[in-house]
Amino acid sequence: MSVELSPHGASAPAFTQVKANFELVAKYGDNVPLYLFSDLFLRAPALRELFPVQMRRQRDRLMTALSYAVEHAQNLSEITPYLHQLARSHRKSGIQSEHYEQWGASLVHTMQRFSGNVWNEAVEEEWRDFLSLLTRTLAEGARQDASLRPAYWTAEVISHERRSVDVAVLRLLVDRPFKYVPGQSAPVEVKQWPNMWRYYSMANLPRRDNTIELHVKADGAVGRTLVRDVREGEVVKLGAPVGTLTLNPNTGRNILLIAGGTGFAPIKAILEHVTKLPVPPWVSVFVGAREPEGLYDLDALRGWEEKFPWLTVRAALSELEDQSVATTGTVSEAVSRYGRWEGYDAYVCGPPGMVDSTVAMLLANGFSDNRIRLERFATAVTPSRRFAT
Numbered sequence: 001m002s003v004e005l006s007p008h009g010a011s012a013p014a015f016t017q018v019k020a021n022f023e024l025v026a027k028y029g030d031n032v033p034l035y036l037f038s039d040l041f042l043r044a045p046a047l048r049e050l051f052p053v054q055m056r057r058q059r060d061r062l063m064t065a066l067s068y069a070v071e072h073a074q075n076l077s078e079i080t081p082y083l084h085q086l087a088r089s090h091r092k093s094g095i096q097s098e099h100y101e102q103w104g105a106s107l108v109h110t111m112q113r114f115s116g117n118v119w120n121e122a123v124e125e126e127w128r129d130f131l132s133l134l135t136r137t138l139a140e141g142a143r144q145d146a147s148l149r150p151a152y153w154t155a156e157v158i159s160h161e162r163r164s165v166d167v168a169v170l171r172l173l174v175d176r177p178f179k180y181v182p183g184q185s186a187p188v189e190v191k192q193w194p195n196m197w198r199y200y201s202m203a204n205l206p207r208r209d210n211t212i213e214l215h216v217k218a219d220g221a222v223g224r225t226l227v228r229d230v231r232e233g234e235v236v237k238l239g240a241p242v243g244t245l246t247l248n249p250n251t252g253r254n255i256l257l258i259a260g261g262t263g264f265a266p267i268k269a270i271l272e273h274v275t276k277l278p279v280p281p282w283v284s285v286f287v288g289a290r291e292p293e294g295l296y297d298l299d300a301l302r303g304w305e306e307k308f309p310w311l312t313v314r315a316a317l318s319e320l321e322d323q324s325v326a327t328t329g330t331v332s333e334a335v336s337r338y339g340r341w342e343g344y345d346a347y348v349c350g351p352p353g354m355v356d357s358t359v360a361m362l363l364a365n366g367f368s369d370n371r372i373r374l375e376r377f378a379t380a381v382t383p384s385r386r387f388a389t
């Protein structure tokens with residue numbers, strides 16, 4: 001049988017056997033991606049080098065992506081942008097369009113292995129049809145992206161400032177023009193941890209000199225390396241920018257920017273974007289940290305506050321008090337204390353708990369979903385809910 005992606009799903013097959021079979025096999029949990037990757041690396045040993053040593057995350061991501069694709073099997077065209085994003089994100093690791101076929105072959109083999117006597121020719125044929133659509137869409141995404149941009153950029157660390165025990169601000173010089181929208185992030189790889197990419201937001205507007213600023217907390221292998229070990233002159237890799245926490249300058253409303261910890265990075269880029277608007281709206285920035293040294297960029301913010309009459313900056317400390325620099329409490333408590341914010345759009349970024357409690361507070365204060373933009377900082381390969389478009 002030959003099947004085509006139908007734009008409206010009208011004549012698309014339902015892939016009911018694929019769905020039922022995937023549900024059955026998925027019960028074997030982590031064993032499924034474990035088997036799949038082993039099969040793939042046996043078929044194509046060179047692919048092993050394109051993945052990190054620790055594969056736990058890759059296995060989880062694979063199952064998330066696969067179950068999302070199976071869920072939309074009868075109309076894959078609906079999730080084509082997601083599949084293309086997935087293929088784009090894989091290019092930085094060296095995965096190319098031709099690799100998707102090998103992956104498809106391993107997948108069929110894996111499904112068969114876990115299906116026992118439920119497996120038959122009809123099930124296999126449906127899987128092959130489904131995977132041919134899926135891998136074609138992925139390969140096409142990789143090809144399209146290759147015609148538009150490099151698989152990755154390299155960037156030299158030109159300054160490294162340790163702002164606290166566990167936070168550093170790095171300036172990088174990217175080897176080629178690096179286009180992004182302020183508020184977006186990009187995956188970063190350090191040579192100490194091959195194929196382990198960690199997302200960081202560019203904390204500045206794109207510049208003509210191709211320099212970017214990153215705010216890094218020493219958590220996770222990549223974060224600890226960037227803060228503690230990386231020195232000026234070292235080179236890192238950057239993948240393509242992603243993310244939707246970007247300024248919507250046309251709403252006619254004022255702007256409330258709320259940041260927790262190094263989640264300040266994209267908020268700073270959005271604020272810099274506002275400074276370039278012909279008529280900036282009123283902007284209130286709230287930055288939260290646990291202790292005074294966590295307010296690692298407050299001086300820069302205060303400098304902007306002096307310069308721009310439309311800008312107000314407030315800081316909050318949740319664990320160690322210092323009334324001379326900040327109010328006490330979490331950043332969302334501070335926002336709620338200072339007003340009801342009618343006529344404002346909110347942009348929120350920080351640790352997941354802080355984002356959740358801040359969004360709950362905003363909704364309780366009458367904000368609607370479409371007036372809140374946030375960054376949960378999921379990796380680009382996971383389907384995510386968007387609050388505002």
Ligand SMILES: NC(=O)C1=CN([C@@H]2O[C@H](COP(=O)(O)OP(=O)(O)OC[C@H]3O[C@@H](n4cnc5c(N)ncnc54)[C@H](O)[C@@H]3O)[C@@H](O)[C@H]2O)C=CC1
Nearest residue numbers: 200201215260261262263265288289290318350351353354
């Ligand atoms: N570096 C970057 O480019 C970016 C970082 N992020 C994220 O920002 C986060 C930064 O975390 P840290 O610097 O470790 O911040 P942190 O854990 O030190 O907390 C910063 C602020 O958030 C508040 N907070 C923390 N957990 C909370 C909770 N459960 N409920 C209410 N408030 C809470 C704290 O009270 C404090 O005011 C990370 O999750 C990171 O992934 C997000 C986007 C970009």
